[in-house]
Amino acid sequence: xxxxxxxxxxxxxxxxxxxxxxxxxxxxxxxxxxxxxxxxxxxxxxxxxxxxxxxxxxxxxxxxxxxxxxxxxxxxxxxxxxxxxxxxxxxxxxxxxxxxxxxxxxxxxxxxxxxxxxxxxxxxxxxxxxxxxxxxxxxxxxxxxxxxxxxxxxxxxxxxxxxxxxxxxxxxxxxxxxxxxxxxxxxxxxxxxxxxxxxxxxxxxxxxxxxxxxxxxxxxxxxxxxxxxxxxxxxxxxxxxxxxxxxxxxxxxxxxxxxxxxxxxxxxxxxxxxxxxxxxxxxxxxxxxxxxxxxxxxxxxxxxxxxxxxxxxxxxxxxxxxxxxxxxxxxxxxxxxxxxxxxxxxxxxxxxxxxxxxxxxxxxxxxxxxxxxxxxxxxxxxxxxxxxxxxxxxxxxxxxxxxxxxxxxxxxxxxxxxxx
Numbered sequence: 361x362x363x364x365x366x367x368x369x370x371x372x373x374x375x376x377x378x379x380x381x382x383x384x385x386x387x388x389x390x391x392x393x394x395x396x397x398x399x400x401x402x403x404x405x406x407x408x409x410x411x412x413x414x415x416x417x418x419x420x421x422x423x424x425x426x427x428x429x430x431x432x433x434x435x436x437x438x439x440x441x442x443x444x445x446x447x448x449x450x451x452x453x454x455x456x457x458x459x460x461x462x463x464x465x466x467x468x469x470x471x472x473x474x475x476x477x478x479x480x481x482x483x484x485x486x487x488x489x490x491x492x493x494x495x496x497x498x499x500x501x502x503x504x505x506x507x508x509x510x511x512x513x514x515x516x517x518x519x520x521x522x523x524x525x526x527x528x529x530x531x532x533x534x535x536x537x538x539x540x541x542x543x544x545x546x547x548x549x550x551x552x553x554x555x556x557x558x559x560x561x562x563x564x565x566x567x568x569x570x571x572x573x574x575x576x577x578x579x580x581x582x583x584x585x586x587x588x589x590x591x592x593x594x595x596x597x598x599x600x601x602x603x604x605x606x607x608x609x610x611x612x613x614x615x616x617x618x619x620x621x622x623x624x625x626x627x628x629x630x631x632x633x634x635x636x637x638x639x640x641x642x643x644x645x646x647x648x649x650x651x652x653x654x655x656x657x658x659x660x661x662x663x664x665x666x667x668x669x670x671x672x673x674x675x676x677x678x679x680x681x682x683x684x685x686x687x688x689x690x691x692x693x694x695x696x697x698x699x700x701x702x703x704x705x706x707x708x709x710x711x712x713x714x715x716x717x718x719x720x721x722x723x724x725x726x727x728x729x730x731x732x733x734x735x736x737x738x739x740x741x742x743x744x745x746x747x748x749x750x751x752x753x754x755x756x757x758x759x760x761x762x763x764x765x766x767x768x769x770x771x772x773x774x775x776x777x778x779x780x
Contacts, residue, residue: 375402376742380563382406383462384443385450385471385478387414389516389545390585391500392439393552395470398559399442400735400744406462406760407443410450411778413753414440430726430752437730439552440750441722446761447754447780454779456482461764463491468559472500475510485580495578496562498555504584514585516545523547523589524606528596531611539609551588558583618664618671619643622701623679630684633697637661646694647678708733722749754780 380403384395392407392414399405407414420433446462449455463469463483471478478484478499488495499505502514520526520541531537558581566578590597599607599615607615612631614620622631634643637660641653652658652674657667664671679687684700691698702710708719718734727749735744757780761771774780 373742375400375744376739378402378742380404380468381466382468382470383408383459383466385459385469385473386500387472388416389439389548390551390555391470391472391498392416393549394498394500394555394559395443396439396441397552397556398468400746402742402744403442403468405443406466406756407440407445407751408448408450408459408462409445409753411447413447417753424724424727424730428726432727432750432752437732437750441732442745442747443751444748444756444760445751445754446757448757449779450481452777452779454774454777458761458764458766458774458780459483460491462760463488463495465764466492466495467563468496468498470498470500470555470559472514474513475501475505488580493578494566494576496559496566497578497580498559499580499582500551500555501582501584503586505582509586516547516585517541519547519585519589523586524593525589528593528607528609530609532609535611537609537611546592547585547589550592551583551585554588554591555581555583613668616665617661618668619675621672623676625679625682625684625687627683629701630679630687631699631701632691635697639696640664642694643691643696646690646696647675649674649678720746722746724749724752726752 377398380398382395382398382403382405384391384405384407386392386395387409395403395405395407414436416436416439417432419435420431422434423431424434424437425431446458448458450459460483469488473481485497488497500514501510502519503509503512520529521539525547526539526541529542530540562579562581566576569576595616596607610621612622617633617635620633620635622629632643634640640658640661641650644650644653652671656663658664658671688698688700700706707713713719716734716736718736720732720734722730722732724730730749732746732749735746737744757775758768758771761774761780762768766774771780
């Protein structure tokens with residue numbers, strides 16, 4: 361008897377970038393995060409790794425695969441799902457030749473070599489145009505391609521410092537504070553996000569064509585960690601431009617909204633975000649301090665910012681009288697934005713995170729079950745999906761080379777000589 365036809369209703373629709381090939385020659389975080397986003401959206405991402413692998417494979421503990429012979433750091437797993445790994449020595453002529461074949465067939469290449477490094481490997485802008493006029497090339501650097509810092513390597517920690525971001529992060533000097541980095545490599549993450557946005561814009565321009573560029577033409581995009589981080593300073597940068605002086609550190613307080621910060625309760629801290637004038641009297645009523653709403657010192661947000669030092673002790677004293685659960689319930693009932701300060705395990709274990717599907721599990725043949733962060737955006741027609749777990753180093757080398765036309769004997773010879 362013939363078998364039943366497959367249940368197509370269970371096969372997810374292809375993502376919006378299905379059919380797009382991305383050659384990922386980047387390592388560490390900004391580039392891999394960018395290409396992971398493209399992979400989540402359906403692109404075929406080929407991760408070209410140096411012989412020793414992406415450096416983040418060794419940035420542990422914690423580790424997966426301690427007993428499998430494929431020990432890899434959790435850091436690497438965070439930004440490399442939905443990719444295929446090709447181990448390749450680009451310093452050899454054969455390795456560069458393999459990359460050339462990939463680029464001929466690719467739509468996008470992402471790299472974060474030191475400025476000029478990709479060109480020194482034989483892939484300058486003119487060579488890339490000859491190989492593939494439609495190629496979109498994203499080049500990530502630390503400080504951009506011009507100026508005295510152009511040749512310097514880019515590290516998130518350094519960028520957070522020189523961009524001014526650290527100067528507004530941490531407790532005020534008066535409280536014994538000092539500039540502090542953010543708890544994730546936010547300069548890398550923002551660069552990766554903006555890199556993905558710029559790639560999508562270039563692909564749209566390629567399809568549409570522009571007055572001075574023929575339809576189907578690719579282009580080079582340069583993005584730097586410093587530029588992306590400076591752009592992320594948004595209102596704080598504008599505050600500095602308008603006021604003519606740098607903003608200081610306020611800990612958990614907001615520079616332009618009051619009250620919008622953390623308060624200690626009788627048992628644990630909570631955060632409160634009174635973001636509109638309509639919320640202010642409801643907040644005062646929920647705290648049992650309705651007279652504050654009538655106090656001219658606190659009548660408007662501008663007044664409250666000006667009199668922050670007078671208002672905060674009043675609120676802090678009141679919050680200390682009861683525990684977090686009671687205050688959160690009262691503020692929720694009054695429709696005042698608030699929340700507990702969760703640790704990461706609690707955050708991903710919350711009902712809210714579960715409703716968003718922000719924890720997923722995959723299985724890798726060497727590493728077993730792997731829990732990962734889910735996809736934060738939803739498409740109702742072309743869904744983003746997590747299709748494959750992060751690959752082991754060179755895991756798909758044979759299949760990728762086969763797609764490029766290499767015979768099994770050629771692949772064996774390349775492997776014997778350490779090219780792949």
